[in-house]
Amino acid sequence: xxxxxxxxxxxxxxxxxxxxxxxxxxxxxxxxxxxxxxxxxxxxxxxxxxxxxxxxxxxxxxxxxxxxxxxxxxxxxxxxxxxxxxxxxxxxxxxxxxxxxxxxxxxxxxxxxxxxxxxxxxxxxxxxxxxxxxxxxxxxxxxxxxxxxxxxxxxxxxxxxxxxxxxxxxxxxxxxxxxxxxxxxxxxxxxxxxxxxxxxxxxxxxxxxxxxxxxxxxxxxxxxxxxxxxxxxxxxxxxxxxxxxxxxxxxxxxxxxxxxxxxxxxxxxxxxxxxxxxxxxxxxxxxxxxxxxxxxxxxxxxxxxxxxxxxxxxxxxxxxxxxxxxxxxxxxxxxxxxxxxxxxxxxxxxxxxxxxxxxxxxxxxxxxxxxxxxxxxxxxxxxxxxxxxxxxxxxxxxxxxxxxxxxxxxxxxxxxxxxxxxxxxxxxxxxxxxxxxxxxxxxxxxxxxxxxxxxxxxxxxxxx
Amino acid sequence: xxxxxxxxxxxxxxxxxxxxxxxxxxxxxxxxxxxxxxxxxxxxxxxxxxxxxxxxxxxxxxxxxxxxxxxxxxxxxxxxxxxxxxxxxxxxxxxxxxxxxxxxxxxxxxxxxxxxxxxxxxxxxxxxxxxxxxxxxxxxxxxxxxxxxxxxxxxxxxxxxxxxxxxxxxxxxxxxxxxxxxxxxxxxxxxxxxxxxxxxxxxxxxxxxxxxxxxxxxxxxxxxxxxxxxxxxxxxxxxxxxxxxxxxxxxxxxxxxxxxxxxxxxxxxxxxxxxxxxxxxxxxxxxxxxxxxxxxxxxxxxxxxxxxxxxxxxxxxxxxxxxxxxxxxxxxxxxxxxxxxxxxxxxxxxxxxxxxxxxxxxxxxxxxxxxxxxxxxxxxxxxxxxxxxxxxxxxxxxxxxxxxxxxxxxxxxxxxxxxxxxxxxxxxxxxxxxxxxxxxxxxxxxxxxxxxxxxxxxxxxxxx
Numbered sequence: 001x002x003x004x005x006x007x008x009x010x011x012x013x014x015x016x017x018x019x020x021x022x023x024x025x026x027x028x029x030x031x032x033x034x035x036x037x038x039x040x041x042x043x044x045x046x047x048x049x050x051x052x053x054x055x056x057x058x059x060x061x062x063x064x065x066x067x068x069x070x071x072x073x074x075x076x077x078x079x080x081x082x083x084x085x086x087x088x089x090x091x092x093x094x095x096x097x098x099x100x101x102x103x104x105x106x107x108x109x110x111x112x113x114x115x116x117x118x119x120x121x122x123x124x125x126x127x128x129x130x131x132x133x134x135x136x137x138x139x140x141x142x143x144x145x146x147x148x149x150x151x152x153x154x155x156x157x158x159x160x161x162x163x164x165x166x167x168x169x170x171x172x173x174x175x176x177x178x179x180x181x182x183x184x185x186x187x188x189x190x191x192x193x194x195x196x197x198x199x200x201x202x203x204x205x206x207x208x209x210x211x212x213x214x215x216x217x218x219x220x221x222x223x224x225x226x227x228x229x230x231x232x233x234x235x236x237x238x239x240x241x242x243x244x245x246x247x248x249x250x251x252x253x254x255x256x257x258x259x260x261x262x263x264x265x266x267x268x269x270x271x272x273x274x275x276x277x278x279x280x281x282x283x284x285x286x287x288x289x290x291x292x293x294x295x296x297x298x299x300x301x302x303x304x305x306x307x308x309x310x311x312x313x314x315x316x317x318x319x320x321x322x323x324x325x326x327x328x329x330x331x332x333x334x335x336x337x338x339x340x341x342x343x344x345x346x347x348x349x350x351x352x353x354x355x356x357x358x359x360x361x362x363x364x365x366x367x368x369x370x371x372x373x374x375x376x377x378x379x380x381x382x383x384x385x386x387x388x389x390x391x392x393x394x395x396x397x398x399x400x401x402x403x404x405x406x407x408x409x410x411x412x413x414x415x416x417x418x419x420x421x422x423x424x425x426x427x428x429x430x431x432x433x434x435x436x437x438x439x440x441x442x443x444x445x446x447x448x449x450x451x452x453x454x455x456x457x458x459x460x461x462x463x464x
Numbered sequence: 465x466x467x468x469x470x471x472x473x474x475x476x477x478x479x480x481x482x483x484x485x486x487x488x489x490x491x492x493x494x495x496x497x498x499x500x501x502x503x504x505x506x507x508x509x510x511x512x513x514x515x516x517x518x519x520x521x522x523x524x525x526x527x528x529x530x531x532x533x534x535x536x537x538x539x540x541x542x543x544x545x546x547x548x549x550x551x552x553x554x555x556x557x558x559x560x561x562x563x564x565x566x567x568x569x570x571x572x573x574x575x576x577x578x579x580x581x582x583x584x585x586x587x588x589x590x591x592x593x594x595x596x597x598x599x600x601x602x603x604x605x606x607x608x609x610x611x612x613x614x615x616x617x618x619x620x621x622x623x624x625x626x627x628x629x630x631x632x633x634x635x636x637x638x639x640x641x642x643x644x645x646x647x648x649x650x651x652x653x654x655x656x657x658x659x660x661x662x663x664x665x666x667x668x669x670x671x672x673x674x675x676x677x678x679x680x681x682x683x684x685x686x687x688x689x690x691x692x693x694x695x696x697x698x699x700x701x702x703x704x705x706x707x708x709x710x711x712x713x714x715x716x717x718x719x720x721x722x723x724x725x726x727x728x729x730x731x732x733x734x735x736x737x738x739x740x741x742x743x744x745x746x747x748x749x750x751x752x753x754x755x756x757x758x759x760x761x762x763x764x765x766x767x768x769x770x771x772x773x774x775x776x777x778x779x780x781x782x783x784x785x786x787x788x789x790x791x792x793x794x795x796x797x798x799x800x801x802x803x804x805x806x807x808x809x810x811x812x813x814x815x816x817x818x819x820x821x822x823x824x825x826x827x828x829x830x831x832x833x834x835x836x837x838x839x840x841x842x843x844x845x846x847x848x849x850x851x852x853x854x855x856x857x858x859x860x861x862x863x864x865x866x867x868x869x870x871x872x873x874x875x876x877x878x879x880x881x882x883x884x885x886x887x888x889x890x891x892x893x894x895x896x897x898x899x900x901x902x903x904x905x906x907x908x909x910x911x912x913x914x915x916x917x918x919x920x921x922x923x924x925x926x927x928x
Contacts, residue, residue: 036890092904186650426500
């Protein structure tokens with residue numbers, strides 16, 4: 001059974017202490033029943049809920065649903081009211097049992113997530129790195145099924161897998177782009193391509209390919225033809241790498257990219273590029289994975305940045321984390337795995353984080369924060385463009401969507417000087433890529449804050 | 465700066481709303497100051513706190529400490545009272561800024577962790593898989609430093625690392641044991657060796673070695689000599705694999721094992737085995753990594769299971785998760801990395817989880833739950849031994865520490881029958897290894913619960 005899946009995705013009774021008519025039966029937790037009591041091991045409510053949950057994620061690793069109202073101490077109460085003495089405790093992960101009074105104040109409400117268009121299935125995880133790792137596993141499963149028609153594992157696959165060797169553990173790869181940042185666990189780090197310091201000294205996948213991300217000339221309106229060529233070159237390289245990796249025995253199962261490359265330098269790719277990249281994926285039966293860890297949750301003025309691209313069909317996978325407070329990924333129905341326990345862990349996300357996320361999402365809606373981000377973002381970028389015009393020898397390429405804004409400096413020492421000077425004036429900013437300064441304010445960044453930033457930034461540049 | 469590190473490890477002002485004398489200055493968050501104000505970019509309190517924090521973890525990736533009382537909305541207030549307008553927001557991860565009123569009820573208190581003996585440094589992570597992944601990176605850094613004296617990276621290392629290839633990304637390995645479970649991200653899955661279903665279809669490290677875990681004959685007191693031989697064989701294989709992996713160009717940098725192999729079948733190794741394994745590690749300059757994800761946080765009647773072994777010196781690394789509610793690892797001073805940002809991520813753990821952990825640890829202490837676990841565990845194991853004596857053709861090898869208890873069935877179908885029958889009688893239990901049933905109750909499992917379990921278990925076995 002997987003309590004966490006249930007907590008995180010199905011709206012049901014709240015966590016609270018209910019005495020069930022018996023007081024202080026347990027020494028440690030008041031309200032425990034005196035004994036187990038089972039009417040039907042899999043009751044009708046459990047069956048119905050499993051059917052409902054299967055509409056948004058795989059339920060192959062789900063046994064039953066917990067009643068969080070009534071589960072108490074050592075006793076697990078399921079959705080049908082069956083009472084079990086739990087000697088297994090969610091794979092040893094509940095130190096004080098269910099609804100210990102000491103913990104009740106911590107959990108307050110439940111959450112739902114905000115699915116991107118046409119990506120109705122969600123898999124909750126802990127952080128961005130995990131989310132990408134697990135999304136890759138999901139992709140590898142789908143890729144193999146596409147190639148072998150979903151046949152059963154062979155004896156040779158079963159045996160070789162225990163030795164981490166093909167065919168059980170096949171040589172499959174994920175293609176990423178130079179400058180990308182996708183995390184710091186082994187596979188997510190293998191597709192991260194920003195800086196040596198993240199990876200030096202660690203064994204990684206040496207046969208996973210990387211293509212050039214389109215790095216445009218600004219202002220965009222003055223460099224249309226050249227930027228189109230940059231797009232084409234990048235797409236050609238992607239196609240070449242797909243071919244060459246197939247030949248060297250490490251076929252590409254998925255392509256991962258950020259809608260806006262962040263750590264790599266706030267590199268924006270055109271909607272055209274994204275649409276063509278998707279076409280290449282479709283043609284080669286490769287999954288497209290949008291990493292919205294940094295760009296998601298409203299920072300660009302839409303809930304998910306890739307919504308701006310208006311792709312004709314959704315990407316197969318979209319991973320999230322950071323502002324979403326926990327990690328996870330959305331995916332299309334086609335990506336549902338065929339067997340349980342292949343992409344799984346003890347927690348499958350974090351309800352404590354989801355309780356907070358619920359509040360965040362509610363506040364975004366109530367306070368119309370996406371509108372705020374678009375308005376303040378446009379105004380900040382306009383102000384930044386004015387400063388760039390004033391100091392064309394120091395700054396160039398102001399760019400942004402929403403408040404996800406950046407500007408490039410003439411070189412790295414100049415950037416360092418500006419950021420240091422800004423800090424002295426009381427402004428925290430970030431850097432990205434070889435020469436850029438990036439803004440990543442929260443969604444409550446208002447025009448007046450933007451004005452303070454623009455004012456101090458202009459001063460810092462002017463004092464150089 | 466790394467707010468989370470600060471929240472999670474240094475005791476300081478609580479999270480609360482303080483108005484700073486100005487009301488409703490921000491549209492979204494009351495109490496924002498009108499402008500930034502910086503006295504000294506790195507003030508004396510910040511310097512002192514960094515020194516303090518460096519006593520329990522590396523501070524090479526820490527810039528400054530946040531004052532969680534006073535940081536508000538778009539404004540980051542540091543420990544010295546400097547006020548910064550934050551346009552970077554913890555690498556884009558704070559959706560509603562600092563201390564948004566909507567979130568204030570969620571965070572209540574802070575936490576400290578409970579270090580194992582002589583392992584004074586902690587690195588907080590999210591889950592068990594991540595914790596092992598990051599611990600390995602820590603080990604690889606230490607291993608390289610031991611071999612090359614901590615020299616700077618060469619140009620060739622810097623360049624090759626971006627292509628995931630040696631020498632920058634060296635072919636180093638972690639040795640694990642057959643039957644082990646250490647997680648499901650790429651490196652933690654590469655050392656997991658329990659079942660094909662966890663790994664089938666995913667690219668993993670084919671050159672990482674695995675040795676036989678000692679699988680004893682029970683009862684232990686009647687098989688002393690034979691079990692000693694089992695220990696010796698396993699240790700010999702470990703030494704052989706260290707040699708052979710060195711030869712084939714994938715030297716072993718660390719050895720990971722569970723103090724009690726859980727998923728693999730509740731396999732207990734002797735203190736003698738553990739002491740000798742540590743000797744082999746020391747002799748070969750290899751790090752010993754104790755994975756206490758399932759065995760830690762009191763389940764064996766001590767806070768950490770490896771305390772039972774009375775090793776002459778601590779293991780280099782000890783990872784935790786599950787009952788600890790978030791993941792992480794403790795390590796010795798020797799393992800501190802030499803550079804910042806090599807083992808790092810946005811969150812470095814989860815304060816929301818730590819707030820809950822604080823309550824758990826306090827409750828364990830106040831309610832004397834470790835004593836409870838030892839007492840109830842002994843009594844349960846005794847009861848189980850009696851049942852085994854009664855049904856010697858069905859059950860064998862009862863074993864346990866604290867309430868981390870298991871018993872083996874004559875075969876897998878018998879085990880399934882017993883577990884199914886137990887479920888009908890209202891008892892949730894778990895399986896492990898090829899034929900074992902395991903108990904993983906919470907720390908509030910009392911004698912009366914144990915009696916219900918023993919009673920229903922005896923019935924289930926009797927009805928076969």
